[in-house]
Amino acid sequence: MARTLDGLVLAPVADQAPGQVGTRTRFTYHEKDGEIWAEYAGGDVVRGHLVGTREGDRLDFRYVQLKHDGSTSSGHCVSVVVELPDGRLRLEETWEWESQDGSGTSVVEQVTAHVP
Template sequence: MLSSLPSLDGLEFAPVSRPEGGEVGPGTRFAYHEEDGLVWADYRGGEVVRGHLVGTRSGDTVEFRYVQLNRAGETASGHCTSVLTRLADGRLRLDETWRWESRPGAGTSAVEEVLPY
């Protein structure tokens, strides 16, 4: 399935807020990469010391698994489905539905493209 929205490759995203039950928050930054339907990102900031995600994109839907290390020294992993949209100002947004696989909990969140200065 093709998308009218551009590749995520080389884009930076930041969370809109910190969801209940999550560790990613406004201080976290995601550096996305995309090639031939494969998507991956490194992220850090806020409560997250280091995180990685890897998955696939089909049209405007991104499916991935993530693993991260928090400031308390705990690791956690989960699964996320994100839907890509374009904001009124032209930036991209990912609306996410996620669930932990390594512990109880699930929720929704959103990340938005951070434009370079």
């Protein structure tokens, strides 16, 4: 059984192009009965949302975001869920903007709480 994304916080492992999602962006995922959704913010993104479906270890979703300059953008992403050796989850993403030109790949990984 694939591990749930519900309640997990994930962050990109590298910055994308300027004005997009970056290492300061945090995604809070939710999952129920094959549906996934998340809120995200940080870096150049004021507020973002994604919604889609999960089948096994494959996510298929659309996203929309508002940036600090007031612009909005949207796109489509397919991700593969991978369990890392330390037990955290990683999403290996292939995305494409629908509201503007551009596409690419990225990786987000589960953020763990640091214990003092």
